[in-house]
Amino acid sequence: MAVVSNRLPAVGRAAHRRVPLRVLLDRESVFSWLMMAVPLLFLAALVGYPFVYGMLLSLQDRPVAQPGRFVGLRNFAIDFRDPIFWRVAVNTFIYTGVATVLKMVGGLCLAVAMNQHFRMKNLVRALLLLPFIVPTVLSTVAWMWMLDPAFSVVNRLLVALGWPKPGPSWLGDPILAMISIIIINTWRGLPFYGITLLAGLQTVPAELYEAATIDGAGGWQRFRFVTLPLLRPIILIVTLFSVIFTFADFQLVYVLTHGGPQNATNLFATYAFDIAMGAGQLGLGASIALAMLPALATLIVALTIYMRRS
Amino acid sequence: MVTGHGRLERAVRLWLPVGFFLVLALFPFYWMAITSIKPNAELYNRNVMPLVVHAPTLKHYVDLLTKTNFLVWTWNTMLIAIVATAISLVMGAMLAYPLARMRFAGAGLIAMTVAAIYLVPQPLLFIPLADVINRLDLGNTLTSVILTYPTMLVPFCAWLLLGYFKTVPKELEEAARIDGASRVQTVLQVFLPLCMPGFISAGIFAFTLSQNEFLYALIFLTKTTVRTVPVGVIAELIRGDVFYWGQLMAGALLGSIPVALIYSFFVEYYVAGLAGSVKG
Numbered sequence: 001m002a003v004v005s006n007r008l009p010a011v012g013r014a015a016h017r018r019v020p021l022r023v024l025l026d027r028e029s030v031f032s033w034l035m036m037a038v039p040l041l042f043l044a045a046l047v048g049y050p051f052v053y054g055m056l057l058s059l060q061d062r063p064v065a066q067p068g069r070f071v072g073l074r075n076f077a078i079d080f081r082d083p084i085f086w087r088v089a090v091n092t093f094i095y096t097g098v099a100t101v102l103k104m105v106g107g108l109c110l111a112v113a114m115n116q117h118f119r120m121k122n123l124v125r126a127l128l129l130l131p132f133i134v135p136t137v138l139s140t141v142a143w144m145w146m147l148d149p150a151f152s153v154v155n156r157l158l159v160a161l162g163w164p165k166p167g168p169s170w171l172g173d174p175i176l177a178m179i180s181i182i183i184i185n186t187w188r189g190l191p192f193y194g195i196t197l198l199a200g201l202q203t204v205p206a207e208l209y210e211a212a213t214i215d216g217a218g219g220w221q222r223f224r225f226v227t228l229p230l231l232r233p234i235i236l237i238v239t240l241f242s243v244i245f246t247f248a249d250f251q252l253v254y255v256l257t258h259g260g261p262q263n264a265t266n267l268f269a270t271y272a273f274d275i276a277m278g279a280g281q282l283g284l285g286a287s288i289a290l291a292m293l294p295a296l297a298t299l300i301v302a303l304t305i306y307m308r309r310s
Numbered sequence: 311m312v313t314g315h316g317r318l319e320r321a322v323r324l325w326l327p328v329g330f331f332l333v334l335a336l337f338p339f340y341w342m343a344i345t346s347i348k349p350n351a352e353l354y355n356r357n358v359m360p361l362v363v364h365a366p367t368l369k370h371y372v373d374l375l376t377k378t379n380f381l382v383w384t385w386n387t388m389l390i391a392i393v394a395t396a397i398s399l400v401m402g403a404m405l406a407y408p409l410a411r412m413r414f415a416g417a418g419l420i421a422m423t424v425a426a427i428y429l430v431p432q433p434l435l436f437i438p439l440a441d442v443i444n445r446l447d448l449g450n451t452l453t454s455v456i457l458t459y460p461t462m463l464v465p466f467c468a469w470l471l472l473g474y475f476k477t478v479p480k481e482l483e484e485a486a487r488i489d490g491a492s493r494v495q496t497v498l499q500v501f502l503p504l505c506m507p508g509f510i511s512a513g514i515f516a517f518t519l520s521q522n523e524f525l526y527a528l529i530f531l532t533k534t535t536v537r538t539v540p541v542g543v544i545a546e547l548i549r550g551d552v553f554y555w556g557q558l559m560a561g562a563l564l565g566s567i568p569v570a571l572i573y574s575f576f577v578e579y580y581v582a583g584l585a586g587s588v589k590g
Contacts, residue, residue: 025493029415032408036420039401039464046442046461047427047435054438113327124328126577128335133573133580135522137540138562142342145555151353153341153360191335192584199585241429248431251524255544269433269525276437277529286437293434300429304422 057286064280075287085288087263088271092292095182095267096247102186104239107193112223114194115201125195132191140255143184147171174264177257181265185252189242200234201227240303247299248292268292339566346370346560353555370556371564379534380561383542388568390452390538391520394459398516399509401460402467407497409468410475411483421472428465432525435461440529454530455538459520466519466587467512473586474508511583514576521569539565 025031058075060068079085114125131139146153147170155167170180204227212222250269253259259266259274266274268288276285345353347366352358374380408414409421439458448454478501486500487493527538534546543561547554573580 022492028408028412031493032412032414032417035404035408039405039468040420042401043424043427043461043464046439046458047430050435050438050442051430053442054435057438057441109327110331113324113331116324118324118328122577124332125581126574128331129573129577129580130339130570131335133518133569134339134566135524135540135569137522137524137544138565139338141543141558141562142338145345145553145559146338146341148553148555151356151360151555156356156360187334187338194331195581196584199581244429245431248433250433251540254524254528269431272433272437273525277440282437282441289433289437296431296434300426303429304425307425308418308422 054286054290057283058290060283062281062283062286064282068283071283075284076291078284079287079291084263084266084271085291088266088268088288089291091178091263091265092247092267094178095185095249095265096243099182099185099189099246100239100243102182103189103193103242104235106186106190107197107238108235110190110194111197111201112227114198125198129191129195131188132195136188136251137255139188140184140252143180143187144171144256147180171257172261174261177261177265181253181256184256185246185249188252189246192242193238196238197231197234200231204230237303237306240299240306244296244299244303247295339563342559342563346556346563348556350556370554370560373554374557374560374564378546378557378561379537379542380539380564382535383537383539384565384568386452386536387521387538387540387565390455390459391517393456394463394520395513395516397456398460398463398467399471399513401464402469402471402512403502403505403509405464405468406471406475407501410472411480424465424468428462428469430462432462436525436529439526443530449530450533450536452531452536455523455526458526458530459523463516463519467516470512470515470583470586471505471508474505474511478504507579507582510576511579511586514572514580515583515587517572518569518580 025034057068059070059072061071061074062068110128114121114128118124145151149169149172152167152170154170155163158167159165168176170176208226208230209222212226217225248269249267250273253265253267253270254273257265259270263271268291272285272288274285275281275288279285344361344363347368347370348363349365349367349369352364358364405420405424409417409424443449443454443458448457482500482504483496486496491500522540523538524540527541528544531537531541534542537545539561543558543565547558547561
């Protein structure tokens with residue numbers, strides 16, 4: 001006994017001096033931080049740093065390939081006195097608002113229509129999702145051709161149905177151009193709503209509908225008092241998601257209209273691109289991109305908290 | 311049971327709305343396809359019925375493949391998408407595993423940060439990133455986009471995998487631990503093989519997102535030999551005010567095929583990922 005009790009503390013001390021890696025890794029905190037170190041450093045370097053650097057850029061007069069000069073809030077002052085900036089802000093809110101409502105209502109209709117039993121349902125669902133998975137730039141080019149001033153197939157169909165020749169100038173008229181980008185954004189985003197809401201619908205227990213039917217509820221009432229309340233969390237998340245990415249949309253507008261005609265479809269992202277990459281004013285461009293931050297940050301914080309809670 | 315009335319009702323309630331959405335979703339692709347095989351004489355003739363092809367030709371495809379760098383762009387796009395997806399899956403799993411399985415101080419904060427980064431759209435970052443890429447002298451290299459795509463894909467994969475990891479029962483890992491396996495062995499040999507469906511979902515999603523990316527590729531890649539399909543098509547098939555519509559549509563169609571093919575093989579995983587991407 002005495003021998004053992006004499007040796008044990010020695011072993012303990014040795015273990016203290018050099019803990020084997022295997023033992024260290026058995027500690028959950030050590031293991032976790034070691035494992036997360038690489039991705040966290042990566043994100044800090046290529047998301048965290050650019051984010052802070054973008055804020056610093058927005059406070060500088062910084063022509064491309066030249067050193068920057070600190071100018072305080074002057075870039076933001078320039079933005080606020082720039083009528084195009086306000087036009088861009090209004091455009092972005094209209095585009096986001098209208099497209100979101102269309103996608104939400106359309107997506108809900110699509111989900112309800114698809115939530116029936118029929119043959120080849122999986123095939124239909126796969127085909128309906130195609131607009132969402134095909135690269136945006138490529139499908140937008142197809143829309144551009146469909147709305148071409150001279151050979152628009154949409155207009156040829158309209159004229160065949162009795163519309164006066166030559167039909168609407170989709171991309172040449174300020175209001176029609178805005179309508180066009182909203183329609184195409186809706187076309188692409190609607191399946192995302194539809195299929196995620198369909199996944200939500202399929203989790204609604206059939207008993208609830210049966211119970212509601214027995215209580216005398218009609219189709220609309222079942223939808224209004226059973227389906228909608230149960231879908232509310234997923235509708236909220238999908239909508240917040242899509243609002244964030246619609247608000248910051250770039251590709252569609254850049255390809256289809258370049259923000260024209262006369263800035264009628266210019267959004268924050270495309271305008272920031274024009275100023276930073278076209279005119280070479282990195283500081284001013286950064287300030288325009290950052291003007292999205294208050295709205296985006298509110299949405300991101302709300303969604304992050306909501307996703308963590310659920 | 312199926313009476314004339316029932317069939318009519320079914321047609322109105324099912325096939326009318328579903329058919330409407332199908333036509334809406336697919337018409338642009340139909341239009342892409344038939345434009346790409348119409349001869350120019352037919353494309354730019356307003357007296358021909360436009361909805362069908364009268365004299366199909368493969369000329370636009372031949373021109374696209376021989377007179378432009380389309381094949382190079384396709385190769386670049388695939389290479390970038392595959393490497394960026396692989397990096398993102400590995401790094402995403404490295405973030406997701408501890409968050410799903412371990413208890414440590416700060417886990418909540420890290421999870422929040424990852425979710426928030428996942429929601430930061432590119433237009434907020436592209437101007438400072440362009441300057442960073444310039445200073446690193448990475449302009450016009452595939453490395454520039456292989457490095458920057460994972461900034462959006464890593465948080466995304468981490469989030470999707472986190473959701474999946476939580477559904478895998480802990481008992482097998484605990485049994486392995488009791489049998490004397492180390493943590494690393496447990497993760498690599500017991501846990502990860504159970505998570506293949508989660509990795510396929512996240513991988514397909516990351517792959518389609520990489521193929522879709524445009525803004526970073528547009529800014530960082532300005533030489534024709536390093537361009538991706540979307541940037542090449544926009545920058546080189548539209549020359550000034552001249553549109554080569556036949557070639558453009560052929561390019562758009564060919565450019566969509568890799569994504570559409572992979573998607574069609576794994577559509578169930580994709581839909582699962584779609585539902586998982588908006589779940590907490």
